[in-house]
Amino acid sequence: MFDMREFGIEIKEEKEKFIYRRNGTEKVIFGKKIQFDLFPVAPSGISSYLYLKLRTPIMIQPENKIKFRITAPYDIEVRALKKGKWISIERIVTQNEKYALYGPIESGVLCRYFESDIGEREDTAILDLGIENQTKEWQEINKIVFPINFDLSYDKKVHYPQFDLTLTSTGLVISKKDTLKGIKEIEKLINVQKKYTMLWGY
Amino acid sequence: MIDIMDLLGSIENKEIFGHSLSSWILSLVILIIGIVLAKFFSHVTWKWTRNRLDRHGQDIFKKIVYYFVVIVFVMESLNNLGIDFSGVLVAGGVVGIVLGFASQTVVSNLISGIFMYFDKPLKIGDHVVIESVNGVVMDIDILSTKIRTWDGNLVRIPNDKLFNSIIENKVSNEVRRIELSVGIAYKEDIDKAIETIRNVLNGHTYVLVEPSPVIFVNDLGDSSVNITIKAWSPNDYAYQTKISLLKLIKEAFDREGIEIPFPQRDIWIRKRD
Numbered sequence: 001m002f003d004m005r006e007f008g009i010e011i012k013e014e015k016e017k018f019i020y021r022r023n024g025t026e027k028v029i030f031g032k033k034i035q036f037d038l039f040p041v042a043p044s045g046i047s048s049y050l051y052l053k054l055r056t057p058i059m060i061q062p063e064n065k066i067k068f069r070i071t072a073p074y075d076i077e078v079r080a081l082k083k084g085k086w087i088s089i090e091r092i093v094t095q096n097e098k099y100a101l102y103g104p105i106e107s108g109v110l111c112r113y114f115e116s117d118i119g120e121r122e123d124t125a126i127l128d129l130g131i132e133n134q135t136k137e138w139q140e141i142n143k144i145v146f147p148i149n150f151d152l153s154y155d156k157k158v159h160y161p162q163f164d165l166t167l168t169s170t171g172l173v174i175s176k177k178d179t180l181k182g183i184k185e186i187e188k189l190i191n192v193q194k195k196y197t198m199l200w201g202y
Numbered sequence: 203m204i205d206i207m208d209l210l211g212s213i214e215n216k217e218i219f220g221h222s223l224s225s226w227i228l229s230l231v232i233l234i235i236g237i238v239l240a241k242f243f244s245h246v247t248w249k250w251t252r253n254r255l256d257r258h259g260q261d262i263f264k265k266i267v268y269y270f271v272v273i274v275f276v277m278e279s280l281n282n283l284g285i286d287f288s289g290v291l292v293a294g295g296v297v298g299i300v301l302g303f304a305s306q307t308v309v310s311n312l313i314s315g316i317f318m319y320f321d322k323p324l325k326i327g328d329h330v331v332i333e334s335v336n337g338v339v340m341d342i343d344i345l346s347t348k349i350r351t352w353d354g355n356l357v358r359i360p361n362d363k364l365f366n367s368i369i370e371n372k373v374s375n376e377v378r379r380i381e382l383s384v385g386i387a388y389k390e391d392i393d394k395a396i397e398t399i400r401n402v403l404n405g406h407t408y409v410l411v412e413p414s415p416v417i418f419v420n421d422l423g424d425s426s427v428n429i430t431i432k433a434w435s436p437n438d439y440a441y442q443t444k445i446s447l448l449k450l451i452k453e454a455f456d457r458e459g460i461e462i463p464f465p466q467r468d469i470w471i472r473k474r475d
Binding site for chain 1: 374375376377407408410411412413434436438439
């Protein structure tokens, strides 16, 4: 799915070693018959949360369920593989890398920031959301924040795991479903935290 | 050949400061065993607290266990020499007062160290500013705290002094605000300059989108219109962000043809008629 040349990657094989070059980065990988591949990964960077700012806010009526799809960012990881074991050579940021704080200064969480559109875009991943408004009021959603503790899957497009959002009186609760079936999984999900409550507004 | 029994007999009979040599040797052995056991127990405590406490707490508990065991064995060792501690405690009232005054600072440091453990104003690895000392916390001991300043010096601050000082912890939150000031010439368009700065901030990875940066004219100076920039950055990247922003703003101003003036003074020379 991903072409090394597209990212300016050059791998040269020499005697019992490979030389990896990209944009001034150079690494030497010792070994024989090593396979190099590119994988889409969740865009963590220096934070472990993702902040998706919806360019178009979503309104949802009381006690109603909706499903929709939004764009989400991904990074590309260059990996060296040998007999099922791998090491990350480099992480390539495909979209503009920005950060934002979600919550107050003293207790908020630092998040990777991305402005999402409703629908799909060529250069971004797909995130399918199911939202249930359990409150008795209309609700407006401007942003979605959740911990990055999952891997992405891909076929022709890069997919996030499906997320279910529940609007309650305490906040927006985000829970993650399993990876979509039938799509090549990079790895098993790392289910450290399955639920996250957005306490500081949505 | 030396007869062992004679040797033991001579040790038994030999007196030093009113006690037999064997009593002195036994006391010494008790003391050595005490030190070995103290080291062992403090090590066990350190291992036991490894996943339960932070490094500061580990150090405190390790030292408390060490000194407790040592004191118990020192008392036992002295007891072996016939020194009765109940008598010492009663008779030592005056001595105790004298020692109390003498060790006032030590005790004060110790108690401050314990209070600081629970208060947690700083921890090892934090970037702190304590009065004129600016650096990274290297060690928090039971009596003192050691700071490595940015120019590589090691500063030891007694805990009681630290406890009463204003401590500015630069890394207690995930983000920190950086503040910059740039001056533009009076002839320049302020809105264009602000827009140029905003573009630089938007393009910088480590300038946070939220809380959003603030850019405003802060002062109409002698030679320039001074613009202040307040932007938030992840704590670990704040310093490098500040440095790079100044360079990027200067380059952006150069590209846009916005002049950063230097102080100018017009001198009028009066001609005598």
